[in-house]
Amino acid sequence: MNQVLGVIGSPISHSLSPVMHEAAYEELQLNCSYHAFHVESTQLKSAVEGVRSLGLKGINVTIPHKVDVIQYLDHIDPLAEEIGAVNTIVNDQGVLKGYNTDGDGYVYALLQRIGKTLHDKRILIVGAGGAAKGVALCLSKYGVKKMTITNRTSSKAEDLAVICSQYSDTDYLSLGMAQAELAKFDIMINTTSIGMAPNFDQMPLSLENLRKGAFVSDLIYNPYKTKLLIEAENKGSGIMNGVDMFVHQGALAFKKWFNKEAPVQIMKNSVIKHLGGSI
Ligand code: ATR
Numbered sequence: 152m153n154q155v156l157g158v159i160g161s162p163i164s165h166s167l168s169p170v171m172h173e174a175a176y177e178e179l180q181l182n183c184s185y186h187a188f189h190v191e192s193t194q195l196k197s198a199v200e201g202v203r204s205l206g207l208k209g210i211n212v213t214i215p216h217k218v219d220v221i222q223y224l225d226h227i228d229p230l231a232e233e234i235g236a237v238n239t240i241v242n243d244q245g246v247l248k249g250y251n252t253d254g255d256g257y258v259y260a261l262l263q264r265i266g267k268t269l270h271d272k273r274i275l276i277v278g279a280g281g282a283a284k285g286v287a288l289c290l291s292k293y294g295v296k297k298m299t300i301t302n303r304t305s306s307k308a309e310d311l312a313v314i315c316s317q318y319s320d321t322d323y324l325s326l327g328m329a330q331a332e333l334a335k336f337d338i339m340i341n342t343t344s345i346g347m348a349p350n351f352d353q354m355p356l357s358l359e360n361l362r363k364g365a366f367v368s369d370l371i372y373n374p375y376k377t378k379l380l381i382e383a384e385n386k387g388s389g390i391m392n393g394v395d396m397f398v399h400q401g402a403l404a405f406k407k408w409f410n411k412e413a414p415v416q417i418m419k420n421s422v423i424k425h426l427g428g429s430i
Pocket residue numbers: 277278279280281282283302303304307342343344345
């Protein structure tokens with residue numbers, strides 16, 4: 152019997168998850184289909200009940216439901232609980248289990264791209280919202296040399312730094328100070344929406360003081376290369392856009408549903424083809 156999976160969110164029509172997951176099913180000849188479901192907040196509870204009653208194998212959860220969905224699930228994985236958000240639900244014979252694969256997806260993506268350990272890296276995280284929390288928490292749990300969080304609203308950077316400092320040496324800086332002290336960092340990660348289409352000319356901070364050889368990553372993939380990444384590349388930095396994190400969070404979700412490794416490169420190719428880029 153065909154097994155149904157999907158993603159719920161609002162808006163959802165531009166989600167690349169169906170393209171990516173169906174590429175994996177085709178590659179592995181799985182008799183499954185993956186659909187994008189537009190779900191408004193008022194319908195979230197009944198949508199989650201629908202996963203159970205209709206027997207969907209699992210779903211991804213995206214904006215704006217990652218936090219609110221938790222109350223409707225039967226079991227929350229400890230990491231998702233700590234992050235406070237769920238992006239993957241497994242329907243285990245009617246028991247709905249919530250996970251978060253975003254942060255670990257990012258760490259996997261970064262490790263693949265850097266090609267070596269992150270234990271000796273000093274990392275600057277720009278932003279302290281939901282995306283930043285998953286990324287910062289998973290990087291600090293992995294164990295980095297030093298992490299600094301900067302954010303427009305400093306109190307949120309401080310709160311996140313306190314959480315992360317349980318696992319790795321973490322502090323926070325104002326945006327102005329982070330910009331001034333940029334040369335201290337080996338890796339900079341933009342987790343904010345600054346530079347996302349249609350605001351192509353915006354950057355979260357100036358790269359004037361970027362250290363030679365530093366690596367710059369942006370969670371945004373629309374545009375494919377943000378102004379931040381273009382400027383970093385022009386300075387000779389290695390760069391990574393949001394495609395790698397997107398693909399790896401999807402691959403980790405796939406593994407939770409099917410208990411087997413996902414065809415990561417096939418998934419990535421399908422996303423890149425759809426976006427019409429290369430990086
Ligand atoms: P997400 O789930 O995508 O992380 P979020 O939780 O709303 O979304 O967080 C958005 C992040 O981008 C925050 O760090 C936010 O800064 P504030 O905490 O000060 O709001 C940051 N952000 C968004 N737009 C910004 C802007 N124009 N300038 C500076 N920071 C911005």
